[in-house]
Amino acid sequence: MSKFEFSRRGVLKSATALTAGLAAPTIFTSSAWAAGYTNEPKGGTVTFGFNVPQSGAYADEGADELRAYQLAVEHINGEGDGGMLGTFSSKALTGNGVNGKKVVFVTGDTQTKSDAARASAKRMIEKDGAIMITGGSSSGVAVAVQGLCQDAGVIFMAGLTHSNDTTGKDKRANGFRHFFNTEMTGAALAPVLKNNYGTDRTAYHLTADYTWGWSQEGSIQKYTEALGWKTASAVRTPLGAGDFSQYITPVLNSGADVLILNHYGRDMVNSLTQAVQFGLRDKMVNGKKFEVVVPLYSRLMAQGAGDAVKGIFGSTNWHWSLQDEASKAFVKSFGQKYGFPPSQAAHTTYCQAILYADAAQRAGTFRPSGVGKALEGFKFDGLGNGPTEYRAEDHQCFKDVLVVKGKENPTSKFDLLEVVEVTPRAQVEYPALLLGGELGPYNDGA
Amino acid sequence: MDAIFLQILNGLDKGGAYALIALGLTIIFGTLGVVNFAHGALFMLGAFCAVSIKALFSMNKVALDPTQMTAWGTPMEIRTPYIIDWFGDFGATLLDYSVPVSILIAIPVMLLLGVIMERGLIRHFYKRPHADQILVTFGLAIVLQELVKSQFGANPIPQPAPEAAQGMIDFGLAIGFDAGNVVYPAWRLIYFLFSLAIIGIVFAFLQFTTFGMVVRAGMADRETVGLLGIDIDRRFTIVFGMAAVVAGLAGAMYTPILSPDYHMGMDFLVLSFVVVVVGGMGSLGGAVAAGFLLGILQSFASMNEVKNIFPGIDQIIIYLIAVVILLVRPRGLMGRKGVMEG
Numbered sequence: 118m119s120k121f122e123f124s125r126r127g128v129l130k131s132a133t134a135l136t137a138g139l140a141a142p143t144i145f146t147s148s149a150w151a152a153g154y155t156n157e158p159k160g161g162t163v164t165f166g167f168n169v170p171q172s173g174a175y176a177d178e179g180a181d182e183l184r185a186y187q188l189a190v191e192h193i194n195g196e197g198d199g200g201m202l203g204t205f206s207s208k209a210l211t212g213n214g215v216n217g218k219k220v221v222f223v224t225g226d227t228q229t230k231s232d233a234a235r236a237s238a239k240r241m242i243e244k245d246g247a248i249m250i251t252g253g254s255s256s257g258v259a260v261a262v263q264g265l266c267q268d269a270g271v272i273f274m275a276g277l278t279h280s281n282d283t284t285g286k287d288k289r290a291n292g293f294r295h296f297f298n299t300e301m302t303g304a305a306l307a308p309v310l311k312n313n314y315g316t317d318r319t320a321y322h323l324t325a326d327y328t329w330g331w332s333q334e335g336s337i338q339k340y341t342e343a344l345g346w347k348t349a350s351a352v353r354t355p356l357g358a359g360d361f362s363q364y365i366t367p368v369l370n371s372g373a374d375v376l377i378l379n380h381y382g383r384d385m386v387n388s389l390t391q392a393v394q395f396g397l398r399d400k401m402v403n404g405k406k407f408e409v410v411v412p413l414y415s416r417l418m419a420q421g422a423g424d425a426v427k428g429i430f431g432s433t434n435w436h437w438s439l440q441d442e443a444s445k446a447f448v449k450s451f452g453q454k455y456g457f458p459p460s461q462a463a464h465t466t467y468c469q470a471i472l473y474a475d476a477a478q479r480a481g482t483f484r485p486s487g488v489g490k491a492l493e494g495f496k497f498d499g500l501g502n503g504p505t506e507y508r509a510e511d512h513q514c515f516k517d518v519l520v521v522k523g524k525e526n527p528t529s530k531f532d533l534l535e536v537v538e539v540t541p542r543a544q545v546e547y548p549a550l551l552l553g554g555e556l557g558p559y560n561d562g563a
Numbered sequence: 564m565d566a567i568f569l570q571i572l573n574g575l576d577k578g579g580a581y582a583l584i585a586l587g588l589t590i591i592f593g594t595l596g597v598v599n600f601a602h603g604a605l606f607m608l609g610a611f612c613a614v615s616i617k618a619l620f621s622m623n624k625v626a627l628d629p630t631q632m633t634a635w636g637t638p639m640e641i642r643t644p645y646i647i648d649w650f651g652d653f654g655a656t657l658l659d660y661s662v663p664v665s666i667l668i669a670i671p672v673m674l675l676l677g678v679i680m681e682r683g684l685i686r687h688f689y690k691r692p693h694a695d696q697i698l699v700t701f702g703l704a705i706v707l708q709e710l711v712k713s714q715f716g717a718n719p720i721p722q723p724a725p726e727a728a729q730g731m732i733d734f735g736l737a738i739g740f741d742a743g744n745v746v747y748p749a750w751r752l753i754y755f756l757f758s759l760a761i762i763g764i765v766f767a768f769l770q771f772t773t774f775g776m777v778v779r780a781g782m783a784d785r786e787t788v789g790l791l792g793i794d795i796d797r798r799f800t801i802v803f804g805m806a807a808v809v810a811g812l813a814g815a816m817y818t819p820i821l822s823p824d825y826h827m828g829m830d831f832l833v834l835s836f837v838v839v840v841v842g843g844m845g846s847l848g849g850a851v852a853a854g855f856l857l858g859i860l861q862s863f864a865s866m867n868e869v870k871n872i873f874p875g876i877d878q879i880i881i882y883l884i885a886v887v888i889l890l891v892r893p894r895g896l897m898g899r900k901g902v903m904e905g
Binding site: 172173174175176177350352355357359360362363364366367369370383386387390391394395396417418420421422423424425437438445448449450451452453458529 | 640712718729730866
């Protein structure tokens with residue numbers, strides 16, 4: 118007959134071994150591995166966070182972004198006429214929401230201030246349970262909110278941000294940009310400037326003194342100097358200067374025959390209007406007619422500048438007068454709902470909401486790394502910009518770029534710009550390494 | 564040399580706006596003892612008087628043209644301004660001159676707004692500390708600008724000068740330069756002359772009328788004037804209205820230079836306070852002199868030659884001058900003894 122002897126040490130050893138043995142299978146199946154991610158939706162809805170300027174200088178642009186987001190949510194949930202979902206090359210979304218969940222949304226006010234934008238994004242993530250954040254009308258805000266989303270473990274689908282830095286030195290794995298950037302503007306605009314103004318020109322830059330202005334100035338200078346143009350001077354102006362006359366008067370006798378206004382928003386409206394007031398467009402310098410260039414155009418801003426935009430070249434991400442089926446469907450859907458055509462800000466934000474929803478549907482999850490992988494290298498068409506690719510290396514969309522000109526004889530207050538050239542993607546594409554930065558790893562959060 | 568003349572002209576038109584706003588600020592401070600942070604909002608409201616008049620003149624008769632469709636499938640709207648439909652060429656001229664015409668409307672509107680503001684709110688704060696006055700007037704400014712934004716939107720609204728004043732004037736020819744070297748926009752020169760005229764009218768009013776004499780006496784010794792049986796409060800109400808009119812006219816005429824938006828008042832407010840402090844609190848002459856002086860210095864600081872030596876000087880020059888003046892002359896350039904020293 119065997120005899121069992123119990124010692125204190127033996128009991129402890131056995132108990133430890135038994136505990137480890139019982140726990141082992143669950144370690145590999147429990148939430149520690151399958152776990153959740155930040156704001157994993159549990160019920161029948163999933164919440165998108167729309168972070169747009171609802172007050173401050175870009176409030177009108179923000180209002181247009183919000184209109185577009187509301188339209189996108191309607192279309193994703195199967196309401197309305199479906200807009201560009203009917204023309205989008207991916208057919209993953211079927212009007213039943215995303216992954217079986219109805220999309221709802223919350224909004225935040227960026228005020229076009231980085232700290233306010235971060236605070237509203239944080240509130241939407243922590244209090245409202247937003248699964249992703251999207252929107253904005255400034256590169257400073259985009260870079261700030263992108264960093265916050267990376268840390269919080271949610272996807273950031275950037276709104277209107279044009280600085281190279283957003284998908285360059287400040288890029289993050291959780292951040293994606295549909296809008297184009299200053300590098301692409303320079304590459305698209307330079308050939309048009311060469312064809313219209315020649316290669317023997319001297320440019321004078323007035324530049325908004327912040328991240329986007331520096332980026333824009335650098336890109337335009339690089340591409341125009343490659344044409345053979347000289348740069349007379351590049352002067353930084355304070356953001357929101359209002360009256361730019363003291364910066365414009367030195368241009369008059371500087372020897373420059375082209376003024377490049379690296380301004381956006383209210384600054385662009387004021388500096389362009391004042392440049393025209395000072396007679397620059399009627400001036401002859403070096404035997405050539407003086408010209409003004411506004412590298413980044415917005416139809417909303419063109420409305421503010423009035424007649425001053427006539428005949429002036431610039432670039433834009435999209436314009437409502439495009440005649441492809443997708444653009445027509447979007448303009449019809451937006452115009453019927455709101456009574457006027459969408460701006461480029463409305464277009465890019467609508468696309469971002471649709472692209473996120475589509476990627477989550479294809480991935481079968483809202484997990485940021487899953488959605489991100491579905492967006493990386495994703496090639497699509499039918500969203501108004503022709504064939505487009507979300508490049509995996511920097512999360513930047515590559516597509517054709519529009520060069521536009523202020524219309525001489527507008528037929529309505531919306532009909533201010535005409536598309537003079539659609540620059541093909543190949544001409545504006547650059548190696549991902551050019552703009553520096555590291556994506557780093559995805560952060561799924563919680 | 565021509566660059567220097569251009570910057571002087573620049574400084575004069577900018578200084579004209581600073582001087583007009585600062586003049587109103589210092590009148591209110593000198594008479595009522597109130598630090599009015601809503602004064603920039605009055606400048607903005609004046610600008611929006613011009614916007615409203617243009618909008619009124621541009622009211623359209625809308626007809627639908629079923630033969631033309633919008634991109635979203637509705638019939639195209641054909642718009643004709645009523646004013647042209649009713650008055651023909653005269654209507655078109657009125658529309659063209661909407662900015663100068665708007666000053667006729669801005670005078671009663673701003674006077675009324677000023678009186679309502681003073682009677683309805685400001686007078687309750689006469690005996691309260693300056694900090695309370697600043698808080699309530701700053702709050703009022705924010706309320707006014709948000710009201711304007713809700714009505715007119717956030718984007719700047721273009722207000723062209725009359726066609727006859729849109730050209731350039733070759734100022735250089737008059738002072739011996741070659742043709743085309745010192746050319747300056749006509750409307751900016753008009754604005755400078757306009758600001759001189761308004762400043763002259765305000766000074767003449769205070770200097771040569773009985774009303775002005777009483778106001779000046781009240782500024783010097785409010786209590787004694789009260790003891791003489793004069794209702795100084797009622798006169799000060801009118802003075803507040805007058806300051807509102809000056810700010811409003813400055814704003815209305817400035818619209819072709821700077822497309823107005825709801826925030827423009829705040830942009831000018833801080834600069835104008837610096838102008839008042841540099842000129843001397845309560846000194847009318849000081850406010851005007853400092854307005855033009857700082858306008859010109861700001862223009863010179865923006866010249867490339869200066870910025871190359873002192874980068875960023877254009878953004879701090881006004882505050883730098885304020886610091887230096889206050890160190891050397893603590894009461895400002897022409898400040899009166901006893902003001903803000905009690």
